[in-house]
Amino acid sequence: MNFENWTCPLPLQDYPSIVIGHGGGGKLSAELVEHLFLPAFRNSVLENLGDSSVMPALAGRLAFSTDSFVVKPLFFPGGCIGDLAVNGTVNDLAMSGARPLYLSAGFIVEEGFPMSSLAQIVQRMAVAAEKAGVQIVTGDTKVVERGHGDGCYINTAGIGVLADGLRIGPRQAQPGDVVIVSGSIGDHGMAIMSVREGLEFETTIESDCAALNHMVDEMLETSTDIHVLRDPTRGGVASSLNEIAGQSKVGIAIDETKIPVKPEVASACELLGMDPIYVANEGKLLAIVAPHAAEAILARIQANPLGANARIIGTVTANHPGMLVAKTGIGGTRVIAMQIGEQLPRIC
Amino acid sequence: MNFENWTCPLPLQDYPSIVIGHGGGGKLSAELVEHLFLPAFRNSVLENLGDSSVMPALAGRLAFSTDSFVVKPLFFPGGCIGDLAVNGTVNDLAMSGARPLYLSAGFIVEEGFPMSSLAQIVQRMAVAAEKAGVQIVTGDTKVVERGHGDGCYINTAGIGVLADGLRIGPRQAQPGDVVIVSGSIGDHGMAIMSVREGLEFETTIESDCAALNHMVDEMLETSTDIHVLRDPTRGGVASSLNEIAGQSKVGIAIDETKIPVKPEVASACELLGMDPIYVANEGKLLAIVAPHAAEAILARIQANPLGANARIIGTVTANHPGMLVAKTGIGGTRVIAMQIGEQLPRIC
Numbered sequence: 001m002n003f004e005n006w007t008c009p010l011p012l013q014d015y016p017s018i019v020i021g022h023g024g025g026g027k028l029s030a031e032l033v034e035h036l037f038l039p040a041f042r043n044s045v046l047e048n049l050g051d052s053s054v055m056p057a058l059a060g061r062l063a064f065s066t067d068s069f070v071v072k073p074l075f076f077p078g079g080c081i082g083d084l085a086v087n088g089t090v091n092d093l094a095m096s097g098a099r100p101l102y103l104s105a106g107f108i109v110e111e112g113f114p115m116s117s118l119a120q121i122v123q124r125m126a127v128a129a130e131k132a133g134v135q136i137v138t139g140d141t142k143v144v145e146r147g148h149g150d151g152c153y154i155n156t157a158g159i160g161v162l163a164d165g166l167r168i169g170p171r172q173a174q175p176g177d178v179v180i181v182s183g184s185i186g187d188h189g190m191a192i193m194s195v196r197e198g199l200e201f202e203t204t205i206e207s208d209c210a211a212l213n214h215m216v217d218e219m220l221e222t223s224t225d226i227h228v229l230r231d232p233t234r235g236g237v238a239s240s241l242n243e244i245a246g247q248s249k250v251g252i253a254i255d256e257t258k259i260p261v262k263p264e265v266a267s268a269c270e271l272l273g274m275d276p277i278y279v280a281n282e283g284k285l286l287a288i289v290a291p292h293a294a295e296a297i298l299a300r301i302q303a304n305p306l307g308a309n310a311r312i313i314g315t316v317t318a319n320h321p322g323m324l325v326a327k328t329g330i331g332g333t334r335v336i337a338m339q340i341g342e343q344l345p346r347i348c
Numbered sequence: 349m350n351f352e353n354w355t356c357p358l359p360l361q362d363y364p365s366i367v368i369g370h371g372g373g374g375k376l377s378a379e380l381v382e383h384l385f386l387p388a389f390r391n392s393v394l395e396n397l398g399d400s401s402v403m404p405a406l407a408g409r410l411a412f413s414t415d416s417f418v419v420k421p422l423f424f425p426g427g428c429i430g431d432l433a434v435n436g437t438v439n440d441l442a443m444s445g446a447r448p449l450y451l452s453a454g455f456i457v458e459e460g461f462p463m464s465s466l467a468q469i470v471q472r473m474a475v476a477a478e479k480a481g482v483q484i485v486t487g488d489t490k491v492v493e494r495g496h497g498d499g500c501y502i503n504t505a506g507i508g509v510l511a512d513g514l515r516i517g518p519r520q521a522q523p524g525d526v527v528i529v530s531g532s533i534g535d536h537g538m539a540i541m542s543v544r545e546g547l548e549f550e551t552t553i554e555s556d557c558a559a560l561n562h563m564v565d566e567m568l569e570t571s572t573d574i575h576v577l578r579d580p581t582r583g584g585v586a587s588s589l590n591e592i593a594g595q596s597k598v599g600i601a602i603d604e605t606k607i608p609v610k611p612e613v614a615s616a617c618e619l620l621g622m623d624p625i626y627v628a629n630e631g632k633l634l635a636i637v638a639p640h641a642a643e644a645i646l647a648r649i650q651a652n653p654l655g656a657n658a659r660i661i662g663t664v665t666a667n668h669p670g671m672l673v674a675k676t677g678i679g680g681t682r683v684i685a686m687q688i689g690e691q692l693p694r695i696c
Contacts, residue, residue, distance in 0.1 A: 021689020023418075025582025025628075028689050030591070048517065052413030052444045054510060058406070065400030066452035066505060070490045096400045104414035106503045108456070138505075142418045144694070148498050155454045157414060157486075157505030162402055169396065234373025243378070280373075341369020341376050346492070 018113045023143030036119060037105075037139060040126040045102075045137040053138040055102060058161045063098030065089055066157035072346040074121065074151050076195050078187075078207030081154055082124035084282060084348055087211045088233070089158040090132045094213035095229040095285065097168040097220065098160030100132060105139040105156055110149040121152060132211035134158070165224070172227035173248035177316040178294035180287040182215065182301050183208070183309040184260040185237055186276035188283070190268045192347045199271065203264045210283030215304045222300040225290035232286055233348055235339055236278040240286055241314075241324045242338040249321045254314030254336075256326045277326075278339050280347045288316060366461045371491030384467060385487060388474040393450075393485040401486040403450060406509045411446035413437055414505035420694040422469070422499055425539050426555030429502055430472035432630060432696055435559045436581070437506040438480045442561035443577040443633065445516040445568065446508030448480060453487040453504055458497040469500060480559035482506070513572070520575040521596035525664035526642035528635040530563065530649050531556070531657040532608040533585055534624035536631070538616045540695045547619065551612045558631030563652045570648040573638035580634055581696055583687055584626040588634055589672045590686040597669045602662030602684075604674045625674075626687050628695045636664060 021028040038046065045053045069085045086103065093100040105125065109118065129136050187208040194205050212231065219226060228248070232240040237259070245252045261269075261276045269276050283306060289297050294312060301307035324336045369376040386394065393401045417433045434451065441448040453473065457466065477484050535556040542553050560579065567574060576596070580588040585607070593600045609617075609624045617624050631654060637645050642660060649655035672684045 019689065020693050024687070024689050024691070024693065026587055026687035026689055026691075029582075030686075048519075052411040052440045052446065052506075052508070054444055054446075054517075055410045055412060057409050061405050062403045062450075062507070063400040064403065064450055064452060064486050064507060066454045066486055066503070067488045068454040068456050068490045068503060070456060070492050092400045096402055098400065098402075102410075102412055104412060104505045106414045106416040106454075106505070108416050108418060108501055108503075138412050138414055140415045140503075142416045144418050144498065148496070150492065150496050153456055153501070155414070155416060155456075155488075155503035155505075157452045157454070157503075158400075159410070159412060159507065160400065169402075171396075234371075234377075239374055338378075339372070339374035341367065341372050341374055343372070343374075345368045345372070346490075 016115055018109050018111055018115065018118065018143055020111050020143050023141050029141060032141060036122055040122045041136040043135045043137065045135060055137065060164065061162040063093050063096045063160040063162050065092040066155065067092060068153060068155040069348055070153050070346055071348050072150060073195055076207055077191050077204050079209035080121055080124050081152060082121035083128040083209055085154040085156045086125050086128035086132060087209055087282060088348060089156040090134055090211045090213050091231040093158050093160035094216040095231055096162065097166040098162045100134045100158050100160040100213050102159045103129065103134050103136045103156050105136050105154065107141045108149055108153040109141060109143050110151050111143055111146045113151050118152065128211065132213055168226055168229055170228055170244050170247040173244055173250050173288045173316045174227060175250055175316050175318040176291050177227055177288045178291050178312055179252060179254060179314040180289065180298055181237065181259060181311055181313050182285045182307040184262045185281055185284060186261060186265045186269060186279035188281050189279035189344050189347050190265045193272060193344055194268050199268055201264045201267060205264050205268060208281055208283035210306050212283065212285050215301060215307055218300050218304060219297050222296050223293035225293040226287055228288035230286045232284060233280050233282060236280055237286065238277045238336045239338050245324050246322045251317040251320035252314060252324045253317055254326050257329050258311050258313045260309045260311055274343060277336060278343050280344065282348065364463055366457050366459055366463065366466065366491055368459050368491050371489050377489065380489060384470055388470045389484040391483045391485065393483060408512065409510040411441050411444045411508040411510050413440040414503065415440060416501060416503040417696055418501050418694055419696050420498060421543055424543050424555055425552050427557035428469055428472050429500060430469035431476040431557055433502040433504045434473050434476035434480060435557055435630060436696060437504040438482055438559045438561050439579040441506050441508035442564040443579055444510065445514040446510045448482045448506050448508040448561050450507045451477065451482050451484045451504050453484050453502065455489045456497055456501040457489060457491050458499050459491055459494040461499050476559065480561055516574055516577055518576055518592050518595040521592055521598050521636045521664050522575060523598055523664055523666040524639050525575055525636045526639050526660055527600060527602060527662040528637065528646055529607060529659055529661050530633045530655040532610045533629055533632060534609060534613045534617060534627035536629050537627035537692050537695050538613045541620060541692055542616050547616055549612045549615060553612050553616060556629055556631035558654050560631065560633050563649060563655055566648050566652060567645050570644050571641035573641040574635055576636035578634045580632060581628050581630060584628055585634065586625045586684045587686050593672050594670045599665040599668035600662060600672045601665050602674050605677050606659050606661045608657045608659055622691060625684060626691050628692065
């Protein structure tokens with residue numbers, strides 16, 4: 001279903017914006033489901049409309065993940081809260097090596113929110129789900145009074161299935177392993193910030209928001225010697241690698257000059273006094289892999305359009321366990337600490 | 349873990365209330381997980397702290413459900429948003445006949461929200477999860493600025509497993525079936541409303557908030573001739589039975605005089621001009637069962653403390669498909685329509 005020129009079918013057209021009753025579990029709620037969510041997400045599981053959705057038995061371990069999305073603004077260059085909500089949870093599942101299958105979607109919408117904006121968000125979710133090959137099978141809508149909430153918050157939870165034998169996780173990094181990043185960093189966070197701060201550059205900074213599960217499938221086809229996968233969202237590459245170093249009790253040493261950063265992202269970071277290594281990504285992954293498999297995995301990532309700029313950026317060491325250190329551009333070494341709080345609030 | 353006399357362990361005590369950084373994915377987020385969520389929800393899956401949680405393979409079909417909770421006030425007689433968030437999703441799963449196993453928990457917390465209140469909510473979730481026999485295995489916290497959100501919103505999603513052969517669902521009601529309600533109706537909605545409106549009665553109205561999955565297990569032990577199960581939350585018994593009548597393409601006839609309503613709930617409803625049949629419940633179920641099994645199932649429900657006041661309240665008919673009609677106290681018959689919007693906003 002294409003919502004680009006979406007006009008509200010009867011009887012939603014009586015409501016150009018969300019009213020409290022759309023979250024009431026009555027007729028208006030049912031109409032929202034029937035005329036907006038069902039046509040967009042249409043699949044046989046969702047159509048049953050029970051209190052919970054029933055899916056066939058899955059062979060293999062289950063992966064389960066959830067994220068709430070409160071990004072501000074709701075629409076930004078390269079995406080909106082809708083595709084973010086789908087891709088975020090798909091990526092969390094993929095980072096455990098799981099094949100994402102089913103998503104839930106919980107909306108908390110503010111009274112007065114334009115129906116056409118909700119329709120756009122829902123359409124973007126549907127497109128993102130289709131691209132990622134997942135089904136949105138269950139959902140819920142609550143409405144809060146005007147002035148509470150910020151238009152629309154979305155929670156997604158996701159179920160994936162995990163092949164036997166895979167043991168990918170934040171405690172699996174080993175000294176000697178190689179650290180790969182799948183492309184330029186900081187795009188998502190700076191896309192959001194440049195809209196918020198009204199920054200203008202020659203090139204618009206676009207979010208990298210994308211589902212990475214197909215890339216992970218390809219990587220696993222190439223080699224199962226993948227120890228850790230992580231999508232560096234909030235807190236960026238710095239926080240992700242710090243967490244992994246802590247949980248795996250290893251040191252990680254990266255070469256900052258190897259990390260791809262787009263010129264416009266670098267400019268925006270400089271202007272706002274930020275370090276791209278702490279800035280969120282929504283379509284990039286970090287892979288920590290066995291050294292013998294690194295080149296093959298890197299090549300396979302680069303063959304995927306989402307990974308064209310992938311690079312090897314560092315190694316795992318037995319030295320300085322729990323710490324992330326970086327070789328800087330001027331030949332020195334610095335410790336990259338985990339950020340304390342939030343550098344960029346509300347970026348996802 | 350008992351949070352009744354909870355004092356914040358280091359280093360959370362430096363933050364008597366939530367700051368933006370607690371949602372930032374950095375050190376403060378990690379501390380919240382480590383010092384608040386993990387001790388409360390402790391289980392082996394959650395402790396892995398990966399992007400997604402990995403659980404063993406499940407034998408049987410999966411049930412999957414989600415709900416967001418925006419109840420106002422957050423604490424009310426008989427419960428709080430925490431146990432509501434657990435029981436709500438547990439019940440949605442149980443209403444498909446599934447055995448609930450795993451929950452996710454997504455928090456959207458407002459900056460400035462007292463850490464002790466969050467701890468209380470989390471503790472109530474832990475207690476509710478233990479009672480229901482489910483594990484909270486994955487979660488997420490986002491923080492929104494002061495003035496956005498209302499203290500705390502919670503989304504839960506849940507996974508259950510469904511025994512072979514069960515076909516319980518809103519389309520399965522058949523003419524001749526018997527309608528059972530598991531106890532007095534309207535308690536939850538009126539507990540919330542009486543706090544909000546400052547109503548005082550001789551007896552405090554308490555929410556019936558409870559997990560019904562064990563009751564459903566017992567019912568299924570007694571008979572599998574259960575066609576529909578539904579927890580009449582938003583929109584109450586009226587909306588639930590209307591939906592079932594519509595989806596099963598049958599009529600439903602109930603005897604209003606048979607429906608248990610507590611005197612204090614009846615008084616509050618009268619005072620506020622509400623009909624208890626439209627008021628939300630959070631610890632009651634409607635069961636539509638084959639006539640030959642009705643008495644045995646009723647007896648089994650009544651043997652459970654949560655179902656002591658269960659009653660047979662009506663039958664399914666081939667007449668007036670899609671409609672719910674009620675025999676009234678004065679011998680007449682009235683059509684009970686689905687409510688249009690929301691009679692009681694923000695009750696879950």
